[in-house]
Amino acid sequence: MNLTLYIWRQKGPDETGKMERHDARDVSRDMSFLEMLDVVNEGLVKNGKEPVAFDHDCREGICGMCSLVVNGVPHGRKEKTTVCQLHMRHFKDGDAIYIEPWRARAFPVIKDLIVDRSAMERIMYSGGYISVHTGGVPDGNAVLISKEDAETAMDAAECIGCGACIAACPNGSAMLFTAAKVSHLATLPQGRIEAAVRVCAMTEAMAGQGFGNCSNHYECEAVCPKGISVKFIAKLNREFMRAAFIKWKRERND
Amino acid sequence: MRFLKSMVGRKVVMAVSGLVMLLFVIAHLLGNTTIFAGSDSLNSYAEKLHDLALLIWTYRPIMIAAVFLHVFFGIQLTAENYKAKPDSYAIRKSLNSTFAGRSMIWTGVLLGVFIIYHLLQFTFQVTDPAISADRNFDVFGRPDVFHMVVRTFRRSAVALVYIGSMIALAFHLSHGIQSFIQTLGLNNEKTLPFFQKYGTLVAVIISAGFISIPVVILAGILKG
Numbered sequence: 376m377n378l379t380l381y382i383w384r385q386k387g388p389d390e391t392g393k394m395e396r397h398d399a400r401d402v403s404r405d406m407s408f409l410e411m412l413d414v415v416n417e418g419l420v421k422n423g424k425e426p427v428a429f430d431h432d433c434r435e436g437i438c439g440m441c442s443l444v445v446n447g448v449p450h451g452r453k454e455k456t457t458v459c460q461l462h463m464r465h466f467k468d469g470d471a472i473y474i475e476p477w478r479a480r481a482f483p484v485i486k487d488l489i490v491d492r493s494a495m496e497r498i499m500y501s502g503g504y505i506s507v508h509t510g511g512v513p514d515g516n517a518v519l520i521s522k523e524d525a526e527t528a529m530d531a532a533e534c535i536g537c538g539a540c541i542a543a544c545p546n547g548s549a550m551l552f553t554a555a556k557v558s559h560l561a562t563l564p565q566g567r568i569e570a571a572v573r574v575c576a577m578t579e580a581m582a583g584q585g586f587g588n589c590s591n592h593y594e595c596e597a598v599c600p601k602g603i604s605v606k607f608i609a610k611l612n613r614e615f616m617r618a619a620f621i622k623w624k625r626e627r628n629d
Numbered sequence: 630m631r632f633l634k635s636m637v638g639r640k641v642v643m644a645v646s647g648l649v650m651l652l653f654v655i656a657h658l659l660g661n662t663t664i665f666a667g668s669d670s671l672n673s674y675a676e677k678l679h680d681l682a683l684l685i686w687t688y689r690p691i692m693i694a695a696v697f698l699h700v701f702f703g704i705q706l707t708a709e710n711y712k713a714k715p716d717s718y719a720i721r722k723s724l725n726s727t728f729a730g731r732s733m734i735w736t737g738v739l740l741g742v743f744i745i746y747h748l749l750q751f752t753f754q755v756t757d758p759a760i761s762a763d764r765n766f767d768v769f770g771r772p773d774v775f776h777m778v779v780r781t782f783r784r785s786a787v788a789l790v791y792i793g794s795m796i797a798l799a800f801h802l803s804h805g806i807q808s809f810i811q812t813l814g815l816n817n818e819k820t821l822p823f824f825q826k827y828g829t830l831v832a833v834i835i836s837a838g839f840i841s842i843p844v845v846i847l848a849g850i851l852k853g
């Protein structure tokens with residue numbers, strides 16, 4: 376099939392970008408979206424032109440590197456699918472496809488479709504971990520965890536940190552990402568200990584990195600390739616109120 | 630206060646102040662329905678309410694605080710959100726967000742202006758002193774609130790302002806009700822669709838209830 380692509384081209388962080396038209400000829404239905412772009416890029420290179428820069432790594436939907444907004448939806452319109460796992464059979468001959476980078480103040484464009492997502496990393500540095508002390512490896516089942524808690528934690532831990540939630544959010548908020556991390560750790564006994572400190576630190580870091588606030592639009596959940604539920608945002612809110620209450624009580628007792 | 634600087638803390642204030650206003654709006658609507666039973670019913674309700682000085686002077690400061698906090702943080706949060714999303718997509722497809730949700734700031738500002746107008750009209754009664762209930766009394770010597778309301782809404786321009794504002798309220802609450810439940814952490818994946826659906830229903834019922842008053846007066850069913 377033949378497609379008309381409109382792709383965001385931007386030479387560098389401080390350049391102004393624009394949508395540029397490219398034609399994709401003889402695209403196979405069995406290609407993935409990124410393979411289709413590879414073919415377009417080969418054509419550009421052959422003609423001595425600059426290929427389109429885009430992020431990718433595993434191409435099997437687990438690393439969270441691929442990050443394209445396809446026709447106005449991060450990762451494209453197929454539910455619970457990263458764009459590297461999106462196949463061309465979901466398009467038809469003659470389609471026009473708009474391809475844009477993640478957009479948010481916290482995600483400056485590096486080049487074309489590649490954005491700098493280290494702001495998400497900095498949210499993680501602020502508390503997205505469990506402080507451990509070095510020593511022997513603990514026994515596998517030394518700490519008992521109920522099946523329910525293990526499953527809830529796993530559901531939250533499915534987040535691959537791609538940032539689609541932020542790209543989809545009308546407020547450029549990182550609430551679903553942060554909520555997944557906060558909930559994943561707070562549900563497990565090892566993470567529970569630092570839960571109050573963590574939720575305060577991570578939400579503060581989110582604001583500090585230039586992400587917006589959550590207005591409960593739930594665009595994030597709709598585009599998440601792992602189907603992370605916004606119930607975890609409710610959990611983050613509960614954890615935050617709990618932390619505020621603990622702090623208030625402590626300050627009163629001092 | 631760190632709580633009032635944080636993202637979630639300010640949202641909690643929005644949710645609680647929104648809930649306080651929602652409860653007030655429901656009570657206000659129930660009180661207003663006495664108008665359908667006629668002049669005696671509304672005027673005696675209004676008089677009793679004013680006799681309960683303690684009640685009035687407890688809820689008034691609470692309402693003033695709620696409105697102030699809600700407006701202040703609503704504008705502040707929205708301004709931050711605009712800043713966090715400076716560039717728009719060439720093509721944008723909304724999947725879950727609603728028109729009501731995306732226009733909260735505009736329906737909110739409309740409601741703010743409406744609240745001021747409404748207070749000037751029926752609380753301070755300065756918009757049309759000739760029909761003010763503080764100057765006109767019914768046969769029992771009570772302030773004639775019924776007469777004031779009916780005279781006011783007989784002017785179709787005023788009635789339309791009220792109807793329009795109550796439509797804005799329906800939009801604001803259709804997002805707001807499910808939103809405050811989520812903000813206060815009272816949701817899981819099973820309850821969310823339930824609150825979204827019934828939140829909208831409650832919003833529409835409240836709005837329709839208020840709208841019925843000017844409509845009935847304009848239609849000439851309630852006369853005074």
Ligand code: HEM
Nearest residue numbers: 590643644647650651703733734737738741805808809812
């Ligand atoms: C007076 C002018 C008003 C303004 C400027 C205003 C503004 C706003 C804004 C901007 C939001 C969304 C905040 C966000 O995106 O996070 C909001 C939420 C809300 N508003 Fe209002 N509003 C007003 C009046 C009202 C009234 C009269 C009610 C109730 C009868 C109300 C109930 C709510 C509720 C329940 C929410 C949801 C809170 C949450 O997100 O958790 N608002 N308002």
Ligand code: FES
Nearest residue numbers: 434438439441459
């Ligand atoms: S490239 Fe790894 S998830 Fe898409």
